[in-house]
Amino acid sequence: MSGPSRLAQRLLAAALPDASRGDIAGDLFEEHGRRAGRGAVRAEAWYWAAGLALVASYWAHRLRGAFEAGSGHQLLPARGRVVDQVTHELRMALRGLLRRPAVSALVIATLAVGLAANAALFSAFDALMLRSMDYPHQERLVRAWQSSPQTDAFDRSTVSPADFRDWQAGATAFDALVGLEWWDTNVQGRELPERAQGFKVSPAFFDALGVMPALGRGFRADEGEAARRHVVVIGDGLWKRSFGADPALVGQSVTLDGEAFTVVGIAPPGFHFPEGAELWAPLVLASDAPRDRHYLSVIGRLAAGVPFEQGEAQLAALTARLAQDHPQTNALREAVVVDLQRGYEDPGLRGVMAIWQASALFLLLIACVNVANLTLARATERQGELAVRLALGAARGRIVRQLVAEGLVSAAVAAVASVPLTVLATRAMREAMPASIERFLPGWSGIDVDGRTLAFTLVLGCLAMLAFSAWPAIRASRTSPAETLRMGGRGASGTRQRGRNVLVVAEVAAALTLVVGAGLAVRTAQRFMDGPLGFDPDRLLTFSVSLPEADYGADALRRSGFVRAAEERLRELPGVVAVTAANLLPARGSNSSRKVFVEGAAAVTPEAAPIADSRVVSPTYFAAMGIPLVSGRELRASDNADGDPVAVVSRSFAERHWPGQDPLGRRFRVAEPEAPAVTVVGVCGDVIHHWFGRRDYPTFYRPAEQSAPYNVMFAVRTSGDPAPLADAARKAIAAVDPALPASDLMTMRQAIVRGTIGLQFGAGVMGVIAVVALLLAISGIYGVMAYRVALREGEFGVRMALGASARDLLGLTLRQASALAGIGVGIGLVFAGLLGQAMAGAFQGAVRPDAMAYVATPTLLFAVALFAAWLPARAVLAVDPSKLLRSS
Amino acid sequence: MSENIHLGELEQILLLAVLRRRSAGYAVPLLEDLEAAGRRLSRGALYTALERLEQKDLVRSRLGEPLAERGGRARRYYEVTADGLMALRESRRVLLALWDGLEAQLERS
Secondary structure, three states, X not given: OOOOOHHHHHHHHHHOOOHHHHHHHHHHHHHHHHHHOOOXXXXXXXXXXXXXXXXXXXXXXXXXXXXXXXXXXXXXXXXXXXXXXXXXXXXXXXXXXXXXXXXXXXXXXXXXXXXXXXXXXXXXXXXXXXXXXXXXXXXXXXXXXXXXXXXXXXXXEOEXXXXXXXXXXXXXXXXXXXXXXXXXXXXXXXXXXXXXXXEEEOOOHHHHHOOOOOEEOOOOHHHHOHHHOOEEEEOHHHHHHHHOOOHHHOOOEEEEOOEEEEEEEEOOOOOOOOOOOOEEEEOOOOOOOOOOOOOEEEEEEEOOOOOHXXXXXXXXXXXXXXXXXXXXXXXOOEEEEEEHHHHHOOOOHHHXXXXXXXXXXXXXXXXXXHHHHHHHHHHHHOHHHHHHHHHOOOOHHHHHHHHHHHHXXXXXXXXXXXXXXXXXXXXXXXXXXXXXXXXXXXXXHHOOOOHXXXXXXXXXXXXXXXXXXXXXXXXXXXXXXXXXXXXXOOOOOHHHHHHHHHHHHHHHHHHHHHHHHHHHHHHHHHHHHHOOOOOOOOOEEEEEEEOOHHHHOOOHHHHHHHHHHHHHHHHOOOOEEEEEEEOOOOOOOOOOEEEEEEOOOOOOOHHHOOEEEEEEEOOOHHHHHOOOEEEEOOOOOOOOOOOOOEEEEEHHHHHHHOOOOOOOOOEEEEOOOOOOOEEEEEEEOOOOOOOOOOOOOOEEEEEHHHOOOOEEEEEEEEOOOOHHHHHHHHHHHHHHOOOOOOEEEEEHHHHHHHHOHHHXXXXXXHHHHHXXXXXXXXXXXXXXXXXXXXXXXXXXXXXXXXXOOHHHHHHHHHHHHXXXXXXXXXXXXXXHHHHHHHHHHHOOOOOOOOHHHHHHHHHHHHHHHHHHHHHHHHHHHOOOHHHHHHHO | OOOOOOOOHHHHHHHHXXXXXXXXXXXXXXXXXXXXXXXXXXXXXXXXXXXXXXXXXXXXEEXXXXXXXXXXXXXXXXXXXXXXXXXHHHHHXXXXXXXXXXXXXXXXX
């Protein structure tokens, strides 16, 4: 027997705080168990209903008890009446809602959808931003960088091993400082070799995070020494995937990059820190570790009781001292410390989440406007009744209270109804994310509906309803009874009309903002999928091979020899048109960039030298990838270790460094000012390398024979579908070196999809919000317009009797509607402009607001608003004027 | 104990239901018994009424062992106290006295 859902139980426990009432929860649990035999869903529904009823009567009882207990005897009756009044009001409200089931259902459904959208996105926000990591005493965990003045884009740089060692030696405010080095490695599994993401970490890594391996142990301090470093902790996923979840693996030896490592532990399930890691081995810091190469990420655990600021100040002081001691390398470097969560979240995520949440709030706004509109209509409908009651001396407050009570009851019902919607939405979000991406999104799998989300929903729902039902209610109670009664109870005073006008305007504006935002997101995602990339992405199979340093490190010729041999093998496969290799292919994630020192340019310090993307490619690269040559020549086989160092540069590289001049024959140096000069022999077109990357990012291409890479990516151009070639390609690589796995096999199209998944996902969410918003807005606009027209039936009748044609009146209605829609569109455009700017910022230039968004969408919405006004007006005008007159 | 304890109808019914279950009555079967006897009661009303009876010392309650079928929570068993019995007796006496001789009239109508 499974019992009621945990969510329901937790809610019940929270709502019945009295510890002694555990027996009541037990009664419900027991009855649920009896009913579960007749259907789990019905039993669950029963549990919710019984629980809610119980909670309601419990609190009514408690409240009454509190009033009675807190008051003297004389006051008891009066106070008691307050509670009775509230109960009475709520009961009346419920009855009022039930009397008009269709309208009530519409209001509640509208609000529930709005609340569910907010709650689902809040739960994403909560999981990704507020608690994406969950380590013991996480408030003491930090990430530390150094600032690096030479990178213009992102003011954070990893730390050099020598600096890190000095930090470790001096940072007394920390229990541990842990260095992490990226470590892609080839794992020889039980069957096939596999490429896995690993990190070399300081031995204190697991202790610092407070994470215990599920099996075995973490690292001992002495395993940070070179002689003892061959131990490894394996991630749960890799353990299950490649080693059949064999618990005896602990203590055994595995082969990583051709070296034997002893497995000392298996990480707990779900532990991927950092960045989707599946392997951890000790980081060794040699005594002569470099100070000018920055490749360590640093995390730290503050000592107990040490405030964040003190740790930050200490690292800053240590870094300042390093800048004095080593001006050559450290002159401009400063420490940057943030909490661990912020340190590892995607820098773009905050903006994206903010935009989502803002969109969801706009959606809720539209839902609320619909609700307000219906409340207003209801208030107007009951105006006669209200006027009579006011005239008879009923307090205005009481009337307001009654209308507000209806709002609150609707809000409560909508909040409950939004729970299953939210559950569905969060599940859909979780499942829409491919597992291969999810690994890199700490917290994604934790997206779930919990107490926080529900509390958020409830508060939001009640606030919204309070605001949007109190306003029309107060408005309604301000009528002059005499006037209303004189007008037969159907008076539409000017202020009321203005109120409804505000609603239409708000609705048009909010919907426009959302639809424009979604349009921008969707088109951006599309452009990345289909737009010009600078190369031909079709019929291209790609994969990568990592050459282990143990076998290939000593000799660059061995590496270039491997590349040549593999290319030859691949070229022989049937259906292959062209083959090429490079250190990095476009759309495959990582990047490599180097400082460049251009001859003849104003001298710069090494710290301030400009940066360009660096690619190392085979001579066939440009032809095989379909990258056009602009001028000069391509690379040749003769550009080898014996030839002069040469490079082909991208058009943007040439324009940046030699604007208006002929770049051919110019020379530059890579990485350091004393490096051998490289001569430009050709200029090629620009290429989009990764989805955030700007098209004009300067790039230079050097021949693989002159700078052989350790990571090689192959691209195989085929005459037909490239996917079936995967197996043959794998075998071709194995034929050259059986120890090397070809990993990450996918077509270039697949790689592009993977690279843009974040953007597409964001666009998808925005799209769903926008469609819902548009539907709600259309129904709302129609509702308001229909109501306006209905109120004017009498006036129409009189006008027609006096000779106005139906056409005139239709024109009149449409003119008024277009004035309102126009104002709404105007305000909406302002908001849409702001949203566009925010999106351009959050998606780092990937979103480009365009005229299409700001012309087509407003036109569409304007037309919808007019149509919504035309429909009811036409219906009324088709009626015989005498009937209209009589109805007034 | 004073003699002027007057049981409300609900109180009377509940006390009887508790009494029928001897000391093994707790909320779930009590609700069932009441419903079987033709008296539907909301759960909240039941708990409130039981609490009031307990405050008046007409019933007392004790917690049983935690049970797996209840998600690890205990049952609260009720039994009628001596005062409760006295009150029931009193109300039965009053009712019977008033009923006496009316059967024929009621049968007729």
